[in-house]
Amino acid sequence: MDYLLEALHVTKVFGSLKANDDVTLKVKPGEIHAFLGENGAGKSTLVKMIYGALQPTSGEFRWMGKTVTIPSPAAARKLGVGMVFQHFSLFEALTVAENIALAMPGAFDMRKLSGRIARVSRDYGLPLEPSAVVADLSVGERQRIEIVRCLLQEPKLLIMDEPTAVLTPQEADQLFITLQRLASEGCAVIYISHRLEEVKRLCHNVTILRHGKVVANVDPGRETAASLARLMVGGDIHVVKSAREDRRGAARLKLDRLRLPADGPFAVELRNISLEVRAGEVVAIAGVAGNGQQELFDAVSGERSLAQAAMLVIDGKPMGHDGVNTRRNAGAAFVPEERLGHGAVPAFTLSQNVVLTRHSSDAALVRSGLVSSGGAAGVSERIVRDFDVRKGKPDPEARSLSGGNLQKFVVGRELDRRPGVLVINQPTWGVDAGASATIRQAIVDLARQGSAVLVISQDLDEIFEIADRIAVISRGELSEAYPASGLTSEKIGLLMAGAHEIRQTSGKETAHAARA
């Protein structure tokens, strides 16, 4: 038995789309094997077949040399395949132990299970409190639940779907140690990512997929990030060009000791947030999810009103009491994190969605109180053209677009207005490399034309690519904004963990203790 898992000529067809086309690959025991590819390259489809959630149209899988069919996730788990999805299958109102018990067959004994959880989490460096309720946990801790859930079933193959997308750099380091330890014990790991540095650092072998086909199987140690990127995209990737010059324009967006009470038991309170974003610059706010980003966005965009008008100043005007439309009319534009449901109404067409955010600021859309569908369609077409939004119909419903294309549309809708102040939350979350580059370039270009841009993001690579200054939000407090050139991801990681002044003391311990 040389190989743990072999996929031989596997093809999966959805309607007219070949999601996987004649895929052949082999995974050895104890190997960390990366699947690299853009969104839509077929990575997810492939692992879902390995995990039994989908069935191949043709081709076969071999498990330890024997041909197998994997009819269901339960069958996969029985073989010894565990999977940690990007979207966790967790229950917020239940405890850690209860969440794990739901995935464990056999006798129901919570006390014994809690003991096993404590043991496994200690052995693999995944600190978890079995009696904690999931709703109170950070994203990193939630991921640990998923991992422990897999490990308790003693898997021979662990599939991880973009695990570091939601982690701080320190949490990611800890995860790599766990995965390396697992691999050294003979467990194979399939590691899905599009972060090239990570793949180079962690993985023994990398299979690159493009348009559903395997285009290369290489040793990541012998490749550079650039050569991996070329294989992944099938050409050179666009590098964001930003002339970083210190222009020091006037402050166009100013937050002055902004405070906002928490609006629920699981929400974050914002405390004394002060920040100036000047004309011509991009300021990014880094931080781990759930530290007040959503609340800050709501406060700045006007979805929640502030106690004092002077807490938020747009182009010199105190606007803390004003609603979203008044702020828009003052030249501001806002792009929320969740594109489907918050940024766009799923069942509305693109042109209707244009009207939703621009009816009060755009004379072409509303004439004497009536919506001009022609005007809306015109604006919609212009956005589609400028931002290369791919769609099937002339004016499709928002939900029919893929994530990346809808994000280009939602960002494009606001950028098309040439706003003086742009606030954008997670501009490229879940968007493939090509679309990300387009969006990032457009954001930087807008700033260079004299607008003030505030980006809230959890993607450090993105932040370093576009930001002039970086501040870190942690538990509702914002650090000072430091010039991007003087920061490293380690320093940001410390700030994320809540150390507001960068201390000289042993960093990693502080970081983990603060989150635990």
Add this chain to the structure above:
Amino acid sequence: MNDQVLSVILTIITASTPLLLAAIGELVVERSGVLNLGVEGMMAVGAVSGFGAALMTGNPYAGVLAALVAGALLSLLFGFLTLTMVANQVATGLALTLLGLGVSGLMGEAFVGQPGVHLERLSIPGLSGIPFIGPILFGQDFLVYLSLVIVAAVSYMLFRTRTGLVIRAVGDSHQSAHALGYSVVGVRYLCVMFGGACSGLAGGYLSLAYTPQWVENMTAGRGWIALALVVFSSWLPWRIVVGAYLFGAITVMGFSLQAYGIGIPSQLLSALPYVVTVMVLVLISRNRALMRANTPACLGQPFVPDR
């Protein structure tokens, strides 16, 4: 005086038991993420079926069984519409109430004015004869004891067994439960039918023990109070007992005050339980931390699996 207090307490127990039965059933339904507003309708059908079966067989226990089955069958219709056909739960539940009230009136036409079969009270020699305590603790009909046993069983099941964990999980995130391989629709069907059976029992209690006769609309809004009790209890079984007995007491108090000839209009007194329901719900709902912690996150949301 002692006799009067005793009779008031005994009336409170009989007035509270139907609320308790219907509410504990609905609690399980809602814990699984389904909102069935048809409790009133299922109670009505349970009441008429129980009355009819007892009358025809002469056996009140046959009536209890018929009430239970009738409630479960009507809830099965609700399950089919909302779980299989994914209809809107609120609209379907309201329709179920109207349907249940209408059907019960139709079925019960021949029973109006007929003397019913009474579900007898327990009589344990020695124990039931103890003054005051005897009739309260050992002299009830078996449904009173059963209702408390059901609460205890539901509480144990929800928080100590895998079955209960799965029900709570399905109510908290049906997508996650589906991803882990649980049959969301299957679990919900069983919970809905359990709720229907309990509502049917509650209706049967009305027509066999509370007032052994059949009158159209005899449920008189008790189904709605039971629904409110579930929220009152913040989805915790033992609090249902507190709530049900509290509301039972308020109802009985209305009658007693009238009997004493206190100068409050009788309409106001009979409206008292509903006024109190509204007030309590408002007070409870203000405590958002409590509501958020126990409210099933998927309550009322239709489930359609991804694939």
